[in-house]
Amino acid sequence: MNMDNKKYVLGYFDDEHQLLHAVKNIRQEKRMDIQNVHSPFPVHGIDDLLGMKRTRIPVMGFCVGITCGILMVVFMSWIHALDYPLVYGGKPYFALPSFIPIWFEVTVLTAAFSMFFTFLYSCRLKPAVKNEFNPVWDRRITNDLFVISLSADKNDPPEIFQNYKNALNENGALKVEEKTLADIEEEED
């Protein structure tokens, strides 16, 4: 199991506007590093406030799509012009217009699949009963609860954790808790 040496301070909110203000305040004014924010739906504006870098999933899709599309055109051209040339309806052997529909379809298909699997890989999602990379701090996160999590090493001085708790409370958190990944393990069972 993923037993990192960290303790997490969690602040629970039930309104996304308060959440956004809290994130702004904690990151920009208090200059504390937010480990993660959890929400039941994507909150607009939070990506910039957290200083998130734009994902490169579309780049992956583009590269794979273009490459596989070109490979498919080369394959079709080899089949029809070199390997087994036959005259179909008076068309030339190298019938590029005929190859366009399948070129497009293969490009889209491979781009879509590569992006989907890149998404799963980068989010560390996997079809398993337990996912140790993605802790579910509270079952209400996928319902109506928003969470800001700040983390520090277990051996760090307790003032750090107290500062985190104060910051969250000042910003209107409904509840503030300290948890480790081991606590989540126990809760699951």
Next chain:
Amino acid sequence: MYESPIREPLINGNKNYSQITDDIVQHTEKMPNKLWFLAFALSVSALAYGGICMFLSVFWGIGEWGLNKTIDWGWGITNFVWWVGIGHAGTLISAVLLLFRQKWRTAVNRSAEAMTIFAVLCAGLFPAIHMGRPWLAFFVFPYPNTRGSVWPNFNSPLLWDVFAISTYLLVSLLFWYTGLIPDLATVRDRAQSKVRRAIYSVLSMGWNGSARHWHRFEVLSLVLAGIATPLVFSVHSIVSFDFATSVIPGWHTTIFPPYFVAGAIFSGFAMVLTLLLIARKTMNLEDYITVGHVDVMCKIILVTGSVVGIAYITELFMAWYSQSPYEQYTFATRFLGKYSWAYWIMMSCNVITPQFFWFRKLRRNLLFVFFMTIVINVGMWYERFVIIVSSLSQDYLPSSWMLYQGSWVEVGIFAGTLGLFFTAFLLFARVFPVIAIAEVKSILHTSGNQVREKEMKKLEKGKAAEEGEHVLTH
């Protein structure tokens, strides 16, 4: 983005986030009602009957069908094009409306995408079983073989279809499943029993609502929408090429790709409405799939139905303008010949009926809309029947002219696909949330009825203040 308070709310009933979760997820948690079981029993029976007919077609051969040398495509291909057409609305709602930032799509996109997948599955059955030796269906794929390495013909639209339909099915599945992951996590976190929690944990892949994951999720959805949109247009254009690239009068025309695509969206939206009007009533989802949603979808049906109507007029015009005696005869036969009954059903169902949707009252009369959507789907089936059968029955050589009637096996297979479609949809409604929970929550604070009412009050206060000033100055 600013939204005018005069616009109808997209979510009624003063909902909060946990109510939205409850309303939608509860249907996956409790036993379905008697109506569900009745519908399920009917669909499974139809599916079983269709399965028998499909088996007979494979075992005894295509002689079980009513086809002959002249009319070699009948019910089978009509059904294929009908189902593929129906499948197009789902991707349009999910992908195209996402690109157009239409928030109303959030209540209908999950069911519409599911409908697409099931419709394309039904469609895919037909190319497989209409082959003489369906157990050799893998021949269509290009793989090195010992027959000289004989390859499939990449010049043929029938092969383009194989790639297009497979791609469409797989990309729709990916798009649908991507959107489902956060909602399946919602179902997982409410699960009481260990088994249920385990199943939905596997399905939701360990989703935990992390902001980084939501960022990647949104970007993935947007890019998938971006590539799915040209996919929608290309797939039905390629299906239309099955006919347009031939030489048969009535088939060999460049109007087919836009005509077929518009017709697909037309029939697809009609089928989405048929399903959703039933679902919203039986699952008490009227607060999410509002009358406003139905209104907007009817407008899309009006537009695409009118495009189909213009395509009909274009065909007739080109038959006259080309002065081709074959083209002219084909169209004269369509409205006067042996299949004219089918032609007139098609015309009344497809051209006349959508025009009723110019009237707001009729767009918002749900019983009328439901009846119309069934009429439209019947009309679109007849459209494909008219194009295929009437053109084939009387083409260039009069000595080959023949008539065609679908055999009971062909009709049975069609009934079977209807059974498959409704069975799959009923199971989907039982096991997965039929509305995109996370997406609906994300529009609650901009389009929920509480927000609108507050904004309207502000607007009215502002107006009253203005009028007050106006009165004072005069």
